[in-house]
Amino acid sequence: MAEPDRATGKFVAFYELIEACRQPGCPVCRRLTEGGRRHLDAMLYEQVTDPDTRRRLRASWGFCNWHAWMLLEIPGAVSGAAIIYEDLTRVAIERIGRLRRAAPARAGWLARLRRLGRPAAWSAAARRRHGRAACPVCLQCREAEERYAAAILEFVDDRELVRAYEVSHGLCAPHLLQVLERGAPTPGLDALVGRTLAKWAALRRDLGGFVAKHEYRNRQPFTEAEAASCARAVEMLAGGRAVWGNALHGARDGGSGAPGEITAASGAA
Template sequence: MDMIGVYLKEAFLKEGCPVCRMLREFEGKTLATILYEHSNDPQVITDFKKSLGLCPYHAWKLFETSASNSLYDPLGVAVIYERMLAHYLESGENVKEEECPICTLVEEKERIVVDSIVKRIDEILEYYRDSPAILCRRHYRMIVEGLATKAPEKGEELKNIHKKKLKNIHELLKGFIEKSSYMYEEGPSEEEARAIRSSILILKGEPLAINQKGFVEKSSKKRGRVIFGRKN
């Protein structure tokens, strides 16, 4: 098995969405590399300038990463954002803010990971079947789309396995609600409690910038939206 196969296997044997997990780890490594080696790199500064210091999600993630580990010198973030502030002062309010380079990198990585899963679907299905992993909606759809032309029968197999997992989480969540009632002395199990997080993960994916885009169907963009029961 090649390296990507090893990473995929590991991700598919753990709890949560394997693709989100791999992207989160990739994003973490990318931010760490910037802080560790490249905060003074002119190319990095140029790339950052185009987006005026990344998207809000990655700018704060970079800041949090630097603050959370004593290995990183806070000087790294200071150097980068001193350059960004200088650029803003020079350019004024017409300063351009293009696509965040880290979002672009993560999107490329996502494509590579999904393609690799499609290519290795035989092995992947074996891991996925009995593991606590569950694909989020976005990544499930991307994989199913990839399989539609390359291996439709495997796509059907994935659909069946996935549906079983969704039903299982649904049952666990219903169990959690039911056993939270005072009539149950024992209360919900740990597994049932974990189903709360899993249900959000299934629908929305991990809290990553890439998942903010979600899957909004065009037909759902109606006028006079109702938010929390109130028209706005």
């Protein structure tokens, strides 16, 4: 939780952003990725068998795609992950088995002709899973994202933040727009946009340098910034890896930024 620094009125989120500005990529995407990993870590070592944690994970059918795969990347996580997923696998077997028993094994000739029967039972089940409870780590990330947006808006003129932002790669496009959407127009916010656009212009120059030096007759070495420019541009436009969603299943910019995606509905099928 963000606790105010009594001397300056600054919040933990402010200092976390300052720290993230020293790392490559969008500072907010960096913080959300690290925060999610820390939350998973804590869950693994403290709450693997906690009844509340299990109940929440059953309601959400486990972690979301982002955090489920992140879980496997945590060193030494596999035994805790296996305990969690043994329980979730059992529940999934029960849910689908129950539906299978309720669903007709074979549709009559008329239903087959009209392609009815099976789709009704199973599509209702698919809809219920679609409306499952949110991934508990995403819920934490969502709260954190709100705090970072609020800290950026509140301290947009703060010299410490301006200095830290100067050495960062700047906000990704989706996070910049998220902040702009939340804040009233102020000269400070306009200056943030100006600083970000200057970073994007520098990134474009690095990309140009990278492309030009790729030409086979060119023997000039890439600068460090040029070598990293393509990955930086991808992050600038798409946001940090997995932080923002994809459109495969209909959600545009789903991930942590689409309020409609997350519901508190029970995941019980």
